[in-house]
Amino acid sequence: MAIELTINGQAVSLDVEPDMPLLWAIRDLAGLTGTKFGCGKALCGACNVHLDGQVMRSCAIPVSAAAGRKVTTIEGLAADGNHxxxxxxxxxxxxxxxxxxxxxxxxxxxxxxxxxxxxxxxxxxxxxxxxxxxxxxxxxxxxxxxxxxxxx
Amino acid sequence: MGGWKNYHTPATVEEAIDVLHGYDGRARVIGGGTDLLVETRRGLRRPYEAMVDVSRIAGLNTISQTDDGIVIGCGVTHTEIVNDERIMRHGQCLAESCSVIGGPQVRNVGTLAGNVAHALPAGDGTIGLLALRGEVEIAGASGRRWVPAKDTFIGPGKSVIDRHREVLTRMRFEPAGNGEGSAFHRVMRPQGLCLPIISMAARLKIDGGSITAASISMGPVGPVPWFAEPAAKALVGGPPSQERFEKAVAIVLANVTLRTSKYRATEEYRSAMIRTYLPLILAAAAERAGAAR
CATH class of the missing domain: 1.10.150.120 ([2Fe-2S]-binding domain)
Structure with a gap:
């Protein structure tokens, strides 16, 4: 199914399995690999992204829950990497x-x-x-x- | 992936109930989902046809103070509870219990309603709410009802709330009056990442130097989060003294089933932690009750 969300200021539509973790969608579908898979159990923090400005574990959030919301990944902090x-x-x-x-x-x-x-x-x-x-x-x-x- | 096929984000409680009933048991309510997605991916749950996300229902992502007490909607996260001045003032043990759940990023997503509805024997937020004699509102096809939180637990992970057809919509507790205070403490291994070895909370009301009302809650000490009524009763009718606190500890230890678990702690250790920390929690609650006067 298609899910619309904003990643790093850009509106995107991703064709996802609805039970896919947000992290999978960010890495495999949006192609943004700065966000890492660590434990997959919401314990380690390697997958942290911002959702509507709050920092969260992208491995433990279904991509469906991010529909219509704003995701910021490490790539979105600054275009030149100089945040x-x-x-x-x-x-x-x-x-x-x-x-x-x-x-x-x-x-x-x-x-x-x-x-x-x-x-x-x-x-x-x-x-x-x-x-x-x-x-x-x-x-x-x-x-x-x-x-x-x-x-x- | 074996999780679910459809994901619904209803805007009203009525819509949530309708959607759930449309699936006739093949859908499940999801809050922040911080436990659910991990458990689903570990294969610990059977697949569902749909998830119904109740974290974005209009009007249910706020904390309010009304004639019914302090009311917390099902979309409210642990972070929002920890940062709320009214909860800090009127239910400090709840703020303290929510502040140790997961890490900061989990608290930004996870909800107290999810913690309570999940019905785990040591849900920290649940333990905090229990000591406040909290109540939960359950909405279903036949309407809404308020139930004491302590009466919703029927086994590890088992709740009277039918999570395929009903929604835990709100929680509430009575604000602390004069001479009332509460406190929470949890013993665990690495800070922020482990399940508790033992979590305990207490609320005391003190009038004229004597305890006039008391409640104690703890977990894991059995299949469900425990509202330690007999121990709390023994506190009432005398001063908040170490001697009195130790009487409560003895009643607690006579009534709980502590388990040795390979990764967490031995029965002996848990029992020693209750002996050590319960009097300290009660003393903290008593001190806060004094300060609130």
Whole structure:
């Protein structure tokens, strides 16, 4: 069946199985592979995207539930890849293997939109749903502080 | 994929009920879907012909304070509950219980109504609502009815709500009056990602230094989330003292069936956590009751 939704500002119509997770639709049908499959059980955060401005697990949301709504993926943060959070991430070399980082960045961007100047505790709470097996947590925290400073 | 063929997003309760009845048991209600999609994909559920998404029904995605109490619509997410000042003031244990569900991204999608309707023995939001003596509104073809939340659970994952034909539309609880306070705590392994080892909530009303009303809820301590009535009763009629709290603990331990589970905790550990944390939760509720006066 066809589902209409907006991905990164563009209206798209996708021919999907209605019980397909949003993540499948984003990666396999829309061809946006920046969003990663991690656990498939809503536990790790690698698949985080924004739905109507709120950060969510795309592996645990049926694509049908996203019909008529606005999805933002990592590709949609900035056309040139220079969203302040992405810039801070690069400057501090946050990523090690990098697999979880797109989900981390989506959580970080959502946090900064809600709270432009977060404390360490705010960051820990907002990022608690994102797992990094390389243990880049301290650099993630630094990069969020840096992005907050750069934006202000 | 074995999940479902059709997906409906009704705009009204009546439309939701009509659609459900049109499928005659072959459709199921879905809220935020954070458990349902994962369970479906793991093959834990039989396929349905359709899903009926009740998270976007007009008027049911808000929290309001009315003569009936604090009313929470079925589209309200855990995040919205945690951020609501009225719930913080009048039902702090509910805000606390919703704040530990999943991670932030799951709380942005998952709903309290889904947590309650799913009827899992340790649903955190459910435990919080129970201690507030919360009620749920069930809408079906024959109309709507309010039922105490504690009476909706009949087994692990089993609810009196027929999730193929009925919708849990709203939940409500009485706002905290003078001298009332509540608290929640959960013991778990990694923060944010695990099922609870034990979750507990309590609400106390204190008048003239004496407990005049009490409720306690917890899980998993049996097949359903437990409204610990006998233990709560034992608290009433005296001061909020450690001695009194320990009496309640003894009644709880005499009435629960704690299980050893391979991945979570032993029976002994769960029992030790009840002995440790229940008095602390009761003390926190008592302190808040004092502050609310």
């Amino acid at each position: 302040p959070v992405q810039v801070a991430w690069r400057e501090l070399n946050v990523a090690q293997c990098g697999y979880c980082q797109s989900g981390q960045i989506m959580s970080a961007v959502a946090l900064l939109e809600r709270n432009p100047n977060p404390s360490d505790d705010d960051i820990d709470a907002a990022m608690s749903g994102n797992i990094c097996r390389c243990g880049t947590y301290t650099r993630i925290r630094q990069a969020i502080h840096k992005a907050a400073e750069d934006r202000s």
